[in-house]
Amino acid sequence: MHLYPVQDRTVVVVDIFRATSCMVTAFAHGVESITPFANLDACRSMKAKGYITSGERDGKKVEGFDKGNSPFEYMGPDIAGRKIAFTTTNGTQAIEKAKGASKIVVGSFLNLTAVTRYLLLNEHNILVVCAGWKGKVNQEDTIFAGALVEKLKDYLDPDCDAPVMAQRLYREARTDMVDYLKDSSHVRRLARLGIQKDIGFCLTPDQYPILPVLKDGILTVR
Numbered sequence: 001m002h003l004y005p006v007q008d009r010t011v012v013v014v015d016i017f018r019a020t021s022c023m024v025t026a027f028a029h030g031v032e033s034i035t036p037f038a039n040l041d042a043c044r045s046m047k048a049k050g051y052i053t054s055g056e057r058d059g060k061k062v063e064g065f066d067k068g069n070s071p072f073e074y075m076g077p078d079i080a081g082r083k084i085a086f087t088t089t090n091g092t093q094a095i096e097k098a099k100g101a102s103k104i105v106v107g108s109f110l111n112l113t114a115v116t117r118y119l120l121l122n123e124h125n126i127l128v129v130c131a132g133w134k135g136k137v138n139q140e141d142t143i144f145a146g147a148l149v150e151k152l153k154d155y156l157d158p159d160c161d162a163p164v165m166a167q168r169l170y171r172e173a174r175t176d177m178v179d180y181l182k183d184s185s186h187v188r189r190l191a192r193l194g195i196q197k198d199i200g201f202c203l204t205p206d207q208y209p210i211l212p213v214l215k216d217g218i219l220t221v222r
């Protein structure tokens with residue numbers, strides 16, 4: 001059972017490091033669609049249907065997959081016009097949990113303004129689903145939720161304190177998010193894997209005016 005019901009809501013799914021940042025980058029570089037999978041084997045089976053198989057477990061590229069979970073892997077001409085099957089430790093699980101919502105969109109700093117504009121015109125209550133890490137809280141997804149609250153603050157009427165807390169965290173972090181997050185759990189995890197350059201990129205606002213929307217289990221851009 002959901003702590004926060006998704007029915008009649010517009011859900012923004014966010015996994016800043018790095019699933020939703022990858023998805024937005026992939027669409028900005030011409031991917032036709034992304035089908036998110038919670039299950040690894042279901043994702044793997046899509047290779048036989050001509051899909052690019054993408055994703056990670058515990059931050060590491062899945063053996064036998066075409067691509068991992070770095071946004072820099074989704075900037076080349078090889079992905080234009082292709083369909084991707086994507087599975088990640090937390091991001092695609094969060095999308096799965098959001099199913100049943102009126103609308104599901106993908107948010108990241110890279111498309112912050114595109115998400116904000118969409119929410120301003122949206123008629124439903126909003127729920128930001130922070131993917132976190134294996135059911136636990138992380139800072140970067142909450143900071144992104146706070147950035148949305150900051151941008152929408154004149155129009156919101158929060159039904160609990162979480163949005164206000166997220167906004168305060170964002171205000172504290174915003175002048176230098178890379179520095180603010182340097183000791184955070186996933187930054188340390190990615191550093192152990194030698195993945196540092198993704199951090200700054202994933203925290204750069206408004207690189208792409210792209211809004212991925214989930215319909216019938218498939219992400220496309222509007």
Ligand code: MLT
Binds near residue numbers: 017056060089090092
């Ligand atoms: C996830 O979905 O768990 C993340 O994107 C992990 C990662 O940084 O690869």
